[in-house]
Amino acid sequence: MSQNISTVMQQAQEAFEQYRKVSGKNRAIFLETIAEEIESLKDALVAVAHQESHLPLGRLQGEIGRTTGQLRMFARLVAEGSWVEACIDLPNPDRVPPKPDTRKMLVPIGPVAIFGASNFPFAFSTAGGDTASALAAGVSVVIKAHPAHPETSALVFSAIEKAIARCQMPPHTVQHLSDSSIEAGKALVMHPLTTAVGFTGSQAGGKALRAYAEQRAVPIPVFAEMSSINPVVLFPESLNQNHINLAKTFAGSITLGMGQFCTKPGLLLAIDSPALALFTEALEHELTQVSLHPMLHSGIAQAFDKARNTLTNQDGVVSKSIENTELTQPTPSLAQVQAKDFISNPTLHEEAFGPFALLVICKDTEELSTALKALGGQLTATLMATDEDVKQYPAILDLQSALAGRVILNAAPTGVEVAASMVHGGAYPATFDARYTSVGTGAIKRWVRPICLQGFKDWMLPGELKNDNPLKIWRLVNDVFTNSSI
Amino acid sequence: MSQNISTVMQQAQEAFEQYRKVSGKNRAIFLETIAEEIESLKDALVAVAHQESHLPLGRLQGEIGRTTGQLRMFARLVAEGSWVEACIDLPNPDRVPPKPDTRKMLVPIGPVAIFGASNFPFAFSTAGGDTASALAAGVSVVIKAHPAHPETSALVFSAIEKAIARCQMPPHTVQHLSDSSIEAGKALVMHPLTTAVGFTGSQAGGKALRAYAEQRAVPIPVFAEMSSINPVVLFPESLNQNHINLAKTFAGSITLGMGQFCTKPGLLLAIDSPALALFTEALEHELTQVSLHPMLHSGIAQAFDKARNTLTNQDGVVSKSIENTELTQPTPSLAQVQAKDFISNPTLHEEAFGPFALLVICKDTEELSTALKALGGQLTATLMATDEDVKQYPAILDLQSALAGRVILNAAPTGVEVAASMVHGGAYPATFDARYTSVGTGAIKRWVRPICLQGFKDWMLPGELKNDNPLKIWRLVNDVFTNSSI
Numbered sequence: 001m002s003q004n005i006s007t008v009m010q011q012a013q014e015a016f017e018q019y020r021k022v023s024g025k026n027r028a029i030f031l032e033t034i035a036e037e038i039e040s041l042k043d044a045l046v047a048v049a050h051q052e053s054h055l056p057l058g059r060l061q062g063e064i065g066r067t068t069g070q071l072r073m074f075a076r077l078v079a080e081g082s083w084v085e086a087c088i089d090l091p092n093p094d095r096v097p098p099k100p101d102t103r104k105m106l107v108p109i110g111p112v113a114i115f116g117a118s119n120f121p122f123a124f125s126t127a128g129g130d131t132a133s134a135l136a137a138g139v140s141v142v143i144k145a146h147p148a149h150p151e152t153s154a155l156v157f158s159a160i161e162k163a164i165a166r167c168q169m170p171p172h173t174v175q176h177l178s179d180s181s182i183e184a185g186k187a188l189v190m191h192p193l194t195t196a197v198g199f200t201g202s203q204a205g206g207k208a209l210r211a212y213a214e215q216r217a218v219p220i221p222v223f224a225e226m227s228s229i230n231p232v233v234l235f236p237e238s239l240n241q242n243h244i245n246l247a248k249t250f251a252g253s254i255t256l257g258m259g260q261f262c263t264k265p266g267l268l269l270a271i272d273s274p275a276l277a278l279f280t281e282a283l284e285h286e287l288t289q290v291s292l293h294p295m296l297h298s299g300i301a302q303a304f305d306k307a308r309n310t311l312t313n314q315d316g317v318v319s320k321s322i323e324n325t326e327l328t329q330p331t332p333s334l335a336q337v338q339a340k341d342f343i344s345n346p347t348l349h350e351e352a353f354g355p356f357a358l359l360v361i362c363k364d365t366e367e368l369s370t371a372l373k374a375l376g377g378q379l380t381a382t383l384m385a386t387d388e389d390v391k392q393y394p395a396i397l398d399l400q401s402a403l404a405g406r407v408i409l410n411a412a413p414t415g416v417e418v419a420a421s422m423v424h425g426g427a428y429p430a431t432f433d434a435r436y437t438s439v440g441t442g443a444i445k446r447w448v449r450p451i452c453l454q455g456f457k458d459w460m461l462p463g464e465l466k467n468d469n470p471l472k473i474w475r476l477v478n479d480v481f482t483n484s485s486i
Numbered sequence: 487m488s489q490n491i492s493t494v495m496q497q498a499q500e501a502f503e504q505y506r507k508v509s510g511k512n513r514a515i516f517l518e519t520i521a522e523e524i525e526s527l528k529d530a531l532v533a534v535a536h537q538e539s540h541l542p543l544g545r546l547q548g549e550i551g552r553t554t555g556q557l558r559m560f561a562r563l564v565a566e567g568s569w570v571e572a573c574i575d576l577p578n579p580d581r582v583p584p585k586p587d588t589r590k591m592l593v594p595i596g597p598v599a600i601f602g603a604s605n606f607p608f609a610f611s612t613a614g615g616d617t618a619s620a621l622a623a624g625v626s627v628v629i630k631a632h633p634a635h636p637e638t639s640a641l642v643f644s645a646i647e648k649a650i651a652r653c654q655m656p657p658h659t660v661q662h663l664s665d666s667s668i669e670a671g672k673a674l675v676m677h678p679l680t681t682a683v684g685f686t687g688s689q690a691g692g693k694a695l696r697a698y699a700e701q702r703a704v705p706i707p708v709f710a711e712m713s714s715i716n717p718v719v720l721f722p723e724s725l726n727q728n729h730i731n732l733a734k735t736f737a738g739s740i741t742l743g744m745g746q747f748c749t750k751p752g753l754l755l756a757i758d759s760p761a762l763a764l765f766t767e768a769l770e771h772e773l774t775q776v777s778l779h780p781m782l783h784s785g786i787a788q789a790f791d792k793a794r795n796t797l798t799n800q801d802g803v804v805s806k807s808i809e810n811t812e813l814t815q816p817t818p819s820l821a822q823v824q825a826k827d828f829i830s831n832p833t834l835h836e837e838a839f840g841p842f843a844l845l846v847i848c849k850d851t852e853e854l855s856t857a858l859k860a861l862g863g864q865l866t867a868t869l870m871a872t873d874e875d876v877k878q879y880p881a882i883l884d885l886q887s888a889l890a891g892r893v894i895l896n897a898a899p900t901g902v903e904v905a906a907s908m909v910h911g912g913a914y915p916a917t918f919d920a921r922y923t924s925v926g927t928g929a930i931k932r933w934v935r936p937i938c939l940q941g942f943k944d945w946m947l948p949g950e951l952k953n954d955n956p957l958k959i960w961r962l963v964n965d966v967f968t969n970s971s972i
């Protein structure tokens with residue numbers, strides 16, 4: 001095993017030494033070519049992913065669109081080129097001591113290991129956002145596919161291989177591990193040539209990878225997107241005005257993809273009121289109306305069943321009995337708990353990954369604040385609020401903002417826009433480091449480091465840092481943003 | 487002890503919740519006021535720091551200038567405001583599904599702990615670069631001063647306290663631990679309210695702090711600037727043309743501040759040649775000509791003596807016997823070793839923090855490459871090279887660039903320019919994460935995280951993200967850089 005990983009990582013290092021020199025424009029063509037090759041396999045990909053993941057065909061078709069969209073977004077980013085944060089401070093020989101010429105830009109960090117997610121067989125897997133951002137950055141990638149969809153992953157990798165050949169990229173720029181064992185994953189994280197890890201999955205999985213990384217002689221970051229209960233606060237006036245629409249929105253969001261989204265709203269919080277009771281009744285009804293499909297695999301269905309049972313068996317939690325005709329296709333449900341019981345019981349702050357949410361009923365604003373303060377880091381925090389609600393409860397907005405990477409007003413947290421302004425990250429346990437995002441162009445920052453070149457002559461500098469700015473990128477020159485030449 | 491730290495951190499959290507809302511312009515005034523207050527104590531500060539650190543008066547006066555310069559650089563950065571990387575993607579209701587309004591910026595992360603360095607009693611200590619960048623970012627700071635200069639630290643902190651009062655900042659925005667014990671440091675790193683750690687010092691110290699951080703329930707980053715031997719490659723033509731000047735330059739750089747700089751060139755590498763022999767002879771002579779002063783404290787002097795002895799006692803290392811009249815004021819020295827012995831012995835890749843360098847004599851380019859590949863991460867890598875040398879040895883430049891955060895052509899690595907384009911960082915063991923710098927405006931990135939606000943109305947948004955761009959900052963709007971309003 002470790003011999004195999006050693007060979008893989010040595011190949012990844014050799015590929016990196018070539019690939020990091022490929023221009024942004026050529027990396028962009030490579031990313032676009034991967035997108036084209038995926039599109040040319042679309043029907044076959046959807047069919048095999050449907051078989052392996054049980055996700056509906058429409059969702060999988062849409063996910064292919066998102067995947068190729070991500071590849072093209074990174075292609076545009078690196079073709080334009082300003083993302084390297086080029087920064088130039090010109091020399092001043094008259095200063096005492098003389099000021100040197102210093103120029104900075106982001107450069108790729110080295111071979112990285114990407115672990116595919118089970119819940120996005122395309123968009124967070126073999127050619128997903130981690131791989132796309134890494135290839136855009138200029139690093140070589142070793143992919144360990146999720147064992148729940150090996151055929152899908154192999155087929156996507158065949159598209160990448162075709163793109164490597166068509167674009168004449170170094171042969172091992174992307175490699176695909178067929179071995180899906182835990183040992184292979186451990187060896188990948190621990191190999192001295194691995195410089196960073198990207199992972200989307202369970203908290204247990206993320207923590208295991210981080211524990212391996214901590215055993216290394218040279219530490220490396222593990223960028224893990226793990227667990228989040230995505231608290232939603234339903235404000236009083238909003239509930240009064242919209243309880244039916246709110247119930248419809250959240251029934252949809254809680255059960256979308258059978259609740260198998262990192263941003264599924266697993267926690268609803270509100271101050272007790274007659275409108276809240278009406279909302280709850282409506283939501284429970286709406287949850288019986290949604291169409292179901294089997295969960296991704298039996299392991300995830302079992303884990304959901306166990307997690308939901310743990311939550312609903314806690315002191316003070318009230319839930320209707322659930323008729324589960326089929327374990328792999330669980331019935332969506334809502335449970336309720338009073339805030340005082342929620343606040344004092346950390347078990348209730350854990351995620352149940354599937355179609356379930358917990359409603360926390362608060363006596364007053366103070367109890368709502370205390371409940372929010374009890375939570376760990378989150379990917380999202382949502383406010384369902386009228387303008388008047390926002391004006392009346394500024395401290396709740398502050399608390400929500402402190403919790404999460406993304407704060408959403410009046411929309412469900414499921415549905416993550418892939419854009420420069422997206423943050424899909426948050427404090428632990430959402431991820432290990434709230435400084436990074438795994439969605440949007442910002443995801444490229446995980447695979448790069450800044451380098452300062454001091455006293456270099458113009459002919460020695462990379463295009464990004466040359467005086468005449470041949471790439472026409474935006475740069476900070478003597479502390480002023482400009483896309484001009486010097 | 488831990489009760490005390492709990493109080494301190496609770497106060498830091500309360501201050502953070504206020505201070506994070508202080509505008510960039512007011513943070514700038516605060517930073518400038520700290521600089522003014524330090525200047526008004528300049529004579530007293532230099533006197534007490536000289537007594538505590540043995541550093542020459544001229545150097546300490548210069549270091550105060552650097553310290554106030556850093557504070558003012560961060561003041562300019564946050565007064566201008568574009569550093570928050572504001573990014574706006576406008577909504578598109580016609581897209582299927584409708585595209586939401588998403589806006590992103592960097593926000594402060596929470597209370598941070600800063601550990602002062604012994605070798606920069608001003609510029610990397612109580613009001614040094616870590617504190618300045620943290621206050622610019624909007625986080626509250628708890629400072630643990632280095633025990634080697636407690637009086638200096640207390641006096642600098644009095645300047646900060648005056649600035650807090652003058653600018654009416656929250657009282658505990660900056661706190662100063664009088665307890666310099668290891669236990670206090672450990673409690674500070676492990677406290678649940680601490681969100682990041684800044685440290686400059688030894689590898690052992692940095693690793694200890696990281697080990698504490700790894701024991702936490704919620705992991706936090708330890709930004710530690712630790713050890714670096716700062717390899718310098720002396721290229722053939724450069725040696726042929728300049729061996730006398732090179733010897734003078736490196737005698738000065740190796741012994742500057744008694745070799746107590748993170749960027750001291752501790753390793754010189756060259757291909758064997760008659761010019762190299764002449765350079766070595768000249769450098770050994772120059773090292774006898776430099777003026778000396780005692781090292782910072784007896785502990786650092788003992789550690790240097792031990793580290794140098796360890797290095798010079800390794801197989802194949804040749805060094806002249808050193809007459810050390812006084813342990814706290816060691817005699818500078820150079821040792822030599824053949825590359826084959828250097829490459830195979832990791833002990834020789836370790837730092838001796840003080841006025842010492844090791845010269846590695848290589849048979850040929852291949853041996854030089856192998857020696858560079860054997861090294862860990864570095865703060866700096868230097869090339870002393872003519873244009874012809876650079877053209878002839880591109881692979882050596884590649885290897886140097888892969889090693890270090892800053893690559894320097896034809897200047898000594900000591901002397902770190904404080905500027906936007908500076909990188910003072912590098913892969914382990916130089917730091918734990920090559921993605922960050924502790925010098926230059928980029929240092930602010932350690933104390934912030936991105937947040938995405940989705941669907942917010944204009945009146946709810948912070949100034950940085952409002953449509954009319956009241957702060958006139960540079961923003962990425964629909965993927966285009968602009969400082970206009972929307």
